[in-house]
Structures are given as structure tokens and as C-alpha cells.
Amino acid sequence: MGFIPGLGGSVVDWIAYGHIFQTTKDREGFGKGDIRGVLAPETPNNAKEGGGLIPTLLFGVPGSGSMAVFLGGLLILGIQPGPAMVTEQVDLLYTAIWSLALANVFGAGLCIFLSKPITRLTIIPFAYLAPFMILIITLASYQASRGWGDLIALLVMGILGWVMKQYGWPRPAALIGYVLSDNIETYLFISVQRYGISWMTRVGVIILGLIIIASLALGIFYQTKKTPKSRSASKDHATQAF
Amino acid sequence: MQHRLFSVRLVFAAIMVLAFAYGMYEAFSYAYLARIFPLYISLVMFVLACINLAQEIRISWKRVQVSGVGFVDLESDWDIPTSTVMERFIRFLALLLLLYASIWLVGYSLSITIFLVFFYRFLTGTSWWVAFGAGFAGLGFISLISKLMVIDWPSGIIQNWIQLPWPLK
Numbered sequence: 383m384g385f386i387p388g389l390g391g392s393v394v395d396w397i398a399y400g401h402i403f404q405t406t407k408d409r410e411g412f413g414k415g416d417i418r419g420v421l422a423p424e425t426p427n428n429a430k431e432g433g434g435l436i437p438t439l440l441f442g443v444p445g446s447g448s449m450a451v452f453l454g455g456l457l458i459l460g461i462q463p464g465p466a467m468v469t470e471q472v473d474l475l476y477t478a479i480w481s482l483a484l485a486n487v488f489g490a491g492l493c494i495f496l497s498k499p500i501t502r503l504t505i506i507p508f509a510y511l512a513p514f515m516i517l518i519i520t521l522a523s524y525q526a527s528r529g530w531g532d533l534i535a536l537l538v539m540g541i542l543g544w545v546m547k548q549y550g551w552p553r554p555a556a557l558i559g560y561v562l563s564d565n566i567e568t569y570l571f572i573s574v575q576r577y578g579i580s581w582m583t584r585v586g587v588i589i590l591g592l593i594i595i596a597s598l599a600l601g602i603f604y605q606t607k608k609t610p611k612s613r614s615a616s617k618d619h620a621t622q623a624f
Numbered sequence: 625m626q627h628r629l630f631s632v633r634l635v636f637a638a639i640m641v642l643a644f645a646y647g648m649y650e651a652f653s654y655a656y657l658a659r660i661f662p663l664y665i666s667l668v669m670f671v672l673a674c675i676n677l678a679q680e681i682r683i684s685w686k687r688v689q690v691s692g693v694g695f696v697d698l699e700s701d702w703d704i705p706t707s708t709v710m711e712r713f714i715r716f717l718a719l720l721l722l723l724y725a726s727i728w729l730v731g732y733s734l735s736i737t738i739f740l741v742f743f744y745r746f747l748t749g750t751s752w753w754v755a756f757g758a759g760f761a762g763l764g765f766i767s768l769i770s771k772l773m774v775i776d777w778p779s780g781i782i783q784n785w786i787q788l789p790w791p792l793k
Contacts, residue, residue: 390785437707503787509748513740516723517762520736533727533778537720544713567661574660602679 384426385433394430395423395562396554431482439475441571629779637677638726656768719743733770734788737763 384394402422403412412419434449442463444450456463482605493500523536545555573581581587647666651659726735741759744750750758767790770777782788 512744513758514762516720517736517766520683521766521769524732525773526777528775530778537724541717548709549636551636554700566665571660572666575657602675
């Protein structure tokens with residue numbers, strides 16, 4: 383999932399997390415420190431940089447935020463990404479590939495050695511971390527477009543996220559939709575302009591549409607199961623909240 | 625309480641149906657090219673919202689248990705009583721609103737420094753020395769980021785009246 387270019391970290395992390403959650407029988411530990419909930423999203427998260435290199439180096443289209451920075455660096459050095467990378471600048475291409483591979487190996491080694499002190503972060507009381515978290519969150523949101531609108535959007539989206547959490551509305555779906563909306567708008571527009579309404583009759587679209595319908599139908603089929611007797615004793619989180 | 629949860633979910637699902645129905649209605653008033661995205665998205669989302677509404681009606685009517693991948697974002701405060709969760713939320717929201725009001729008044733750099741000092745002193749319960757240390761650490765951090773990323777933090781009303789030195793200006 384991670385190496386597919388264009389999806390981005392926010393999307394693949396949640397898809398992987400959703401998948402592990404869906405396919406695991408004992409889900410009680412999720413959200414409370416179960417290591418599988420960390421391993422599942424981190425695996426595609428590490429794989430996405432390799433996938434992001436493909437459109438960045440071959441087409442000059444960055445596949446993620448970090449690849450946009452990498453592309454900017456290449457252009458500053460006077461290197462023009464494009465199909466010529468695989469014919470005329472193979473040495474540079476392999477340097478980029480091996481750098482990424484070695485960075486992952488060194489990163490993994492560092493994480494193994496530093497895992498103990500890093501895990502100690504989790505025992506710091508929330509009251510010490512919260513103010514600095516607020517600082518970093520406000521700072522990160524403000525630098526997006528550097529206006530008051532960013533801070534207001536942060537507050538509104540934060541409240542919306544809290545309400546969604548309390549009433550059991552899935553936030554990952556909203557997040558993924560929000561992240562992908564730009565791409566959907568661009569490519570829907572291009573498809574309709576190029577093919578009109580007949581874009582929906584193309585083979586690829588039909589196959590993808592059928593997969594989406596099947597996953598939706600299966601989701602609805604398995605989502606609700608009739609257990610009125612066990613409801614009072616249910617450990618279901620949605621019913622425990624209120 | 626369970627009834628309240630389901631009725632709120634039902635109202636939300638109904639609002640979604642109405643919102644996307646309005647999206648379709650509104651899209652028809654646009655020119656052809658401008659209509660493409662809102663119409664297609666509203667149409668798909670309207671169908672999905674109707675399915676969701678039907679599910680919510682079924683859940684609240686037949687009292688079935690909810691489960692599934694929709695609940696992947698579980699967090700530990702599901703176990704905490706509602707009153708505590710609400711109390712924490714209101715306290716946290718009030719803090720943020722206070723921070724925003726102070727940004728509007730004295731600018732980001734100054735307000736976040738004061739925020740850190742008062743948070744550490746009165747909510748965390750540290751000594752004034754530690755609180756001031758945290759405040760200056762925060763100010764140092766945002767000054768560094770400001771310098772490295774060439775960012776001017778939002779200024780407040782006070783900056784219009786008084787000329788403050790960098791990074792407080």
C-alpha cells in the first residue's frame with residue numbers, strides 16, 4: 383500500500399490501521415498501546431518514500447511533502463527530473479535509491495538503540511507535554527498559509543474531531559476524504575472534460591467501481607449484527623460512551 | 625444515555641442527507657464545468673448518506689449492536705465517565721479560546737510565552753522558575769523556527785501601538 387505513489391502518509395497510515403483492526407480478532411488493546419497498531423501503519427509509512435521517488439524522479443511530480451522538498455533540492459542543484467533520469471543520469475538515480483535504502487537501515491538501527499529513552503517519553507505526565515504540544519500544533523497549522531484562517535480552522539476542526547470521537551463517527555474516513563479531495567477534483571474534472579459522461583463506462587473505472595460497491599456492501603453486511611441480549615453487557619465502545 | 629447517543633447519530637445522518645441533497649440542488653445552478661465536481665461528489669455522497677441514514681434507523685429501531693471498521697479510531701477515554709470528558713473538554717476549549725484571544729491582543733510570540741508560563745505554574749503546578757524556564761524555551765523555539773523558515777507570527781493589537789523588538793513584534 384505504501385509504495386503506491388500519490389496516496390500520501392495520512393491516507394496509507396489509516397488504511398493500514400483500518401486493515402489490521404478489521405482483520406484482528408482481539409481488538410481490546412487497540413488505542414491503548416497494542417504494538418500491532420503501531421507496526422501496521424508504520425510499515426506503509428516507511429514504504430511510501432520509495433514509491434514517492436518514482437513520479438518525483440521520472441516525471442518531476444512529487445508524490446509526497448518530503449518528495450516536494452527533495453524535488454526542490456534537485457532543481458536548485460540544476461538537475462531536471464524526467465525520463466532522462468533512467469538513461470542519462472543512472473548514477474544519480476541509483477544514488478537516490480541507495481541513499482533511501484541506507485537511510486532506512488540506519489534509521490531502523492538508531493530506533494533500536496534509542497527505543498528505550500524514546501519510550502520514556504510516554505511516562506512524562508500530560509500536564510508537562512500539553513502546553514508544548516499546543517505550541518507545536520498551532521505553529522504547524524499557522525505555517526500552512528500563514529494567516530488567522532489557519533488557526534481558526536485548527537480550532538473548528540479540533541472541535542469537530544472531538545464531537546465525532548464522542549459520538550462514534552469515524553474520523554479516519556473524513557481525514558482521508560479531506561486529503562484526497564484535491565486529487566479527486568482535478569482528475570474528475572479532467573476525465574469529464576476528456577470523455578464526458580462516458581468516462582464511467584471505461585473498463586478500469588467499472589472494475590474500481592465494482593470493488594468499491596463490493597467493499598461497501600460487505601461493510602454494511604458485517605457492520606451490524608443482531609445481539610439485543612448482550613447489549614447491556616456489551617463492551618462496545620460506542621455504547622459505553624453514554 | 626445509549627438512546628441519546630443513537631438519536632444524536634441519527635440526527636447527524638439526517639443532516640448529511642440534507643446537506644448533500646442541497647449540494648446537488650445548488651450544483652445545477654452553476655455553469656457546466658463548474659458543476660462537475662459538486663454534482664458528482666454530492667450525488668455519490670447523497671447515496672452513501674441515505675445508506676448510512678437507513679443503517680442508523682435500523683440500529684436505533686431494532687437495537688442492534690454496532691461494530692465494524694468504522695470504529696477504528698478508538699481511544700482510551702471511552703472508558704471515562706461522560707461528565708469528566710465534558711469537564712475536560714470545556715476546560716481545554718476555554719484555555720484555547722483564552723490563548724486565541726491573547727494572540728489577537730498581544731501577538732503569537734508573546735501570548736504563547738505567557739501561556740506556557742501560566743500553564744506550567746497554575747495547571748501543572750511547577751515553581752515559577754520552571755514555569756519561566758518553559759516559557760523562555762518556548763519563545764526560543766518559535767524564534768528559531770521563525771528565523772529558519774522565515775515566518776512572521778501573527779501580531780496583535782498591541783504591536784500596532786508599541787514597537788516591540790524581534791521576535792515579539
